[in-house]
């Protein structure tokens with residue numbers, strides 16, 4: 001895990017980039033740092049692998065104070081993915097991916113076999129792409145190679161700075177979804193910086209919303225969207241937060257009404273599907289009710305109506321007393 005304890009960074013010109021930051025990323029958790037340009041996200045991240053040194057406070061990675069670690073050795077243990085992927089132009093995709101394992105002494109054949117596996121995992125067929133050079137790839141493919149390369153050394157901790165930033169929104173969403181699937185199997189401890197709230201909400205187990213150099217709110221996406229802690233967070237999250245909240249609020253049993261005797265609704269979603277998904281199905285059905293099924297057995301658990309959606313949103317966003 002990654003733990004910040006009262007960390008402050010002041011640059012030599014007097015700029016305070018972050019002030020008295022304390023938070024923790026649990027093992028296997030993905031935390032997104034989101035906020036406007038210049039609020040200190042990148043500074044925060046770069047202090048973890050010592051590309052930037054804090055002015056005061058300390059940062060622990062898996063219990064070890066990073067200031068006591070050798071920076072080069074530290075960076076080999078912490079994967080780093082950046083927007084400008086930084087692939088070596090004169091190396092093939094396979095060689096790029098195998099770079100770090102080879103650096104740390106993995107035999108070449110083994111490093112390459114692992115690299116091929118990882119390329120497969122990020123959706124690039126090694127037989128097709130392994131021998132290509134970075135300039136022969138699309139932006140999205142380059143970013144996949146960046147992710148594969150960061151995972152190649154099997155680091156327990158991953159830092160990602162706008163990792164899907166350089167591609168168009170459609171490709172970005174696909175990469176995000178694939179990355180989430182990947183994270184379910186690799187379960188890395190991840191700190192991910194983005195200025196895009198949708199990305200932060202979609203990817204984060206928890207989100208840190210930055211104001212100027214401080215964290216204004218640190219919580220699960222549904223909680224941040226449903227109950228912004230400050231006026232600043234509320235305005236950052238924006239007027240369409242209700243819609244965004246639909247995407248991160250699951251359909252729960254409490255939101256359902258009992259099915260009528262012998263009722264078999266035409267449309268249905270599984271219990272735990274997002275409200276956004278449920279609403280999309282609901283809008284397609286004339287009946288104004290859709291079935292909600294058990295994700296394992298497929299059996300009908302109950303019925304969701306527009307009132308149920310409203311109830312679910314209320315649950316996530318209780319009206320002010």
Ligand SMILES: Nc1ncnc2c1ncn2[C@@H]1O[C@H](COP(=O)(O)OP(=O)(O)OP(=O)(O)O)[C@@H](O)[C@H]1O
Nearest residue numbers: 011013015017036037038039040041042043044195
């Ligand atoms: N080397 C430096 N010297 C002085 N000030 C700096 C330095 N690097 C960054 N800063 C300042 O520190 C603040 C935080 O910068 P940082 O790069 O961490 O922000 P950010 O949230 O990552 O922004 P962006 O989303 O634009 O990348 C900014 O005001 C920036 O101008």
